[in-house]
Amino acid sequence: MxxxxxxxxxxxxxxxxxxxxxxxxxxxxxxxxxxxxxxxxxxxxxxxxxxxxxxxxxxxxxxxxxxxxxxxxxxxxxxxxxxxxxxxxxxxxxxxxxxxxxxxxxxxxxxxxxxxxxxxxxxxxxxxxxxxxxxxxxxxxxxxxxxxxxxxxxxxxxxxxxxxxxxxxxxxxxxxxxxxxxxxxxxxxxxxxxxxxxxxxxxxxxxxxxxxxxxxxxxxxxxxxxxxxxxxxxxxxxxxxxxxxxxxxxxxxxxxxxxxEEEELLWAEVKLAVVANFYFAVLTNKLVVHLGEHERIDADSVAQAFDDVVETDLINILKPTDKVVERLESARTVRKKDLSGTLQLEDFGTINWYLRLDGVVGRHVGVARGNGMLITRAAEKLQRFPGLKPFDLFVCVSGDQGSELLRKLENPEHTEFAFDRISDMTERKSAEAAYYKFQSSVRSLLREHASIQIEEEVSVDDLDDWFRGDLGAGVDNEKGEPNRTLRIAFKKARSHRENRQTELTGDADTSGRGSNGGPGKHKSKGGTFPGDGSGSAKSALRTGLPVRNLRVVRTAPGSGVADVAFTPVDGTRKTLVLLRSGDSETERLEFRTEEEVAAGSAWRTSLEFTELSATARKHLRLVFHPADLDYAIEGRLEP
Structure with a gap:
């Protein structure tokens, strides 16, 4: 030099x-x-x-x-x-x-x-x-x-x-x-x-x-x-x-x-980052990624790349953070969509969307823009969805006007949107109005495809005096009188394909008034009005606090052995309970460790840890009844 x-x-x-x-x-x-x-x-x-x-x-x-x-x-x-x-x-x-x-x-x-x-x-x-x-x-x-x-x-x-x-x-x-x-x-x-x-x-x-x-x-x-x-x-x-x-x-x-230090793990980490953040960009042929000298991730291989890193034991070795686990859910939605399509919004442009309904816990919308990098799964005004069944939606705002608007709302890390990033109040109001149209269109899309279906409505006049107040404040007759009729709606029982979270037991009898619960495992307290008490209750009380980002992955198709990973809520609750989750019913799962299986030990319904940290993700391998892994599972930690 x-x-x-x-x-x-x-x-x-x-x-x-x-x-x-x-x-x-x-x-x-x-x-x-x-x-x-x-x-x-x-x-x-x-x-x-x-x-x-x-x-x-x-x-x-x-x-x-x-x-x-x-x-x-x-x-x-x-x-x-x-x-x-x-x-x-x-x-x-x-x-x-x-x-x-x-x-x-x-x-x-x-x-x-x-x-x-x-x-x-x-x-x-x-x-x-x-x-x-x-x-x-x-x-x-x-x-x-x-x-x-x-x-x-x-x-x-x-x-x-x-x-x-x-x-x-x-x-x-x-x-x-x-x-x-x-x-x-x-x-x-x-x-x-x-x-x-x-x-x-x-x-x-x-x-x-x-x-x-x-x-x-x-x-x-x-x-x-x-x-x-x-x-x-x-x-x-x-x-x-x-x-x-x-x-x-x-x-x-x-x-x-x-x-x-280990080159193989380095490329696995990079692959994880690519599928978690750029799955849509790769799938739509905007991006091709090479790892080292031997691996290529493109539109034809990105699905296999996702499965290689997420659906195998490798995910437990990599131990992704909660943020990465969240991003992977949006990638999973694009990978395993039930529905997809495009929207055209005036003054916003094209929006590509992918919706997953099968095997979903919670309700989330992941938003990307421009070239397809996922920005956030907690966008403004797209976090609460009452009246909808569990879903996971990914949307990419590809139109220039919409992408430009969202860019103005992004933080430097490109991980969230916030209107207070626009200092000029006139410009902020204009942005809020345009964004309102965007989120309204997303909600309309979800109401169309993820609404809870009503199978039957029954009018119950006997309860009118108990719920007089403001019930039914809508107008339902020619004179414009308030409608004070109480209606009980029975939700349509969804198939296993429609929602793995729900298992219905017992019969819904519109005329039954029970003073005692049914003969299920856990008897519920009876109603106010005496009656014959027919029906079934198969519900375990939800106690403790839910764990964060629970992942249960089978080691092989049809197997009862699964890798379980979760993040504790704090360090004080150390007893893990796993439950089969449904819309209205929850049942504790039986499981054993591999050591307990080898020793012929009895099934358990909880597992106590000597130490847990709210900052460290926990990984373990458990053995379940194989059929239980066909359902959505939730985890809770009790004191």
Whole structure:
């Protein structure tokens, strides 16, 4: 390298000293790899070149010992200066690990490469007398800058651009981009590291403090290396059909990534992130993903990729967080839909929807926009659905106007919508009105396909005096008199296919008035009016608190052995009860551990743990009566 090529952390110039903690990076630490995959693929989709072809994203893992061309020997001096200055244990540990990893003489890179994209275009220098903008400046040289090339773009290069830094144990990235520029091709390369302010006397000898962010490239004005100046290792690490012809697109290299000790598990984690967040994008041929050298996820294989990672024991090894488990439910809906279609809304555009009714617990709507990345499963005004049977709905707002509206409501992590993100009150009211039409259309769709069906209504005049009040405040006769007739509606018994949650027992007798419950396992208290008391009660009292994100997955079709995973509500309730769940009836399930089966032990209906934590997901394998696994199951923890 020439003397003008290397790392430069600009002078602080009496500005604000920056410490080790960077909130824009820390916010992604709980889901490092998930955040990386979401951010990188989102940026690639936003930069799509030919809309007739899918964007291709490749993930690779390489190691280099050419530390001179990466500048790590020089960067290590900044690590040492920061380690000497830092007082927190977390900061000191971080810098010591970074020093040790560079001293090892080898650096591992996780590479993320895209194709059929435009690359990081735009100027690389931003003079104050003539401010510039573009993808390169927003991503590489910006902080908190958003550059949006289309209404379907997910707000590229804003706060989310810090997600890849959370994945690097050195908080350092390298960007390689090939673009079409002024009628010819240009290759750009630059490194970026986010550390903390240190006295440069410890590094370069200059009597100045530096800012926390430094760049590898041409030190003068912190410019990128171009064309023949680009390090050979960066070009060779980008997979190409023709090694001598670098294609248009971008590669981001993440040195010393977290959690890559077992490469097979790394690709499984990436696959999990892809199917959880981009199932719809892959299915509709907007996206193709390659993992390492051997696996490809495309429209033809995404269903198998979902099954490989979610419907096998691998899901228990990966131990996804509650957020990921939630996202997987939307992917499951697209994978195993009962109904699907499109809506056309005026001033909103096209909406693609997928509805799942079979085997669903709860009522959820997952919302994506633009290129198909799932944003949230708890969207504004789409969280409560009284009068509907359990369902899971996925909608993707593909229309430009609707996508643009939702973009304005998104938080920086692209995980929720909030109207208070729009400061202008006039614009906010307009957004609320447009969004109201959207959520109304979604609710109308659900009423059409997920309403509880009424089989019979019976008028009971004898109870009129007991429920006089405001009952039946509607008008039901020619004189406009209030209707005070009490109607009892009997819900249609749904088939096993329509809803696995419900098991009806006993007969509904419209004339029965029982003073005693039926002869079932648990007798219910009798009614107010005496009578013959015919019927059946097969209901176990729901006690304790429900666990979060319960997953029960059979180890083989028809088997009674299942892997059970859940997140406790707190650490005080330690007795697990599993119940067969229905609309109105609940029955405790019998189960045993595999050890109890081998020992011939009796069936149990609860399992006590010595220790549970509300922050740690619990995984276990249990043996059930096989038929019980055909029903929806809920879990509760009792004191």
């Amino acid at each position: 020439t003397s003008d090529v290397g790392w430069k952390f600009p002078f602080l110039n009496d500005g604000t000293r920056e410490g080790f903690n960077v909130s824009a990076i820390d916010m992604f630490k709980s889901e490092r790899l998930q955040a990386l995959v979401r951010e990188m693929i989102q940026n690639s989709l936003d930069a799509q070149d030919k809309t007739s072809d899918p964007v291709i994203v490749r993930f690779t893992l390489d190691t280099t010992s050419d530390l001179d061309d990466t500048g790590f020997d020089e960067l290590a001096r900044y690590f040492k200066a920061a380690h000497k200055l830092e007082h927190t244990q977390a900061g000191k540990s971080f810098y010591q690990r970074a020093i040790d990893q560079v001293a090892d003489g080898h650096v591992t890179f996780l590479g993320v490469h895209d194709y059929n994209t435009r690359g990081l275009t735009g100027p690389t220098f931003d003079p104050p007398e003539n401010p510039q903008s573009g993808p390169w400046l927003a991503l590489v040289k910006g902080a908190g800058m958003t550059f949006k090339e289309s209404s379907s773009a997910l707000g590229s290069f804003g706060h989310g651009s810090r997600a890849p830094f959370a994945m690097s144990e050195l908080r350092t990235l390298f960007y390689l981009s090939r673009i079409e520029h002024e009628g010819s091709l240009e290759t750009r390369f630059q490194g970026k590291s986010i550390l903390q302010s240190v006295p440069l006397t410890e590094v370069t000898g200059a009597p100045e403090w530096c800012v926390a962010t430094g760049y590898f490239g041409i030190r003068t004005k912190c410019l990128p290396l171009t064309d023949g100046e680009v390090p050979r290792w960066a070009i060779q690490a980008r997979p190409e059909l023709d090694r001598d012809a670098l294609s248009v697109g971008t590669s981001v290299y993440i040195p010393e990534p977290y959690g890559v």
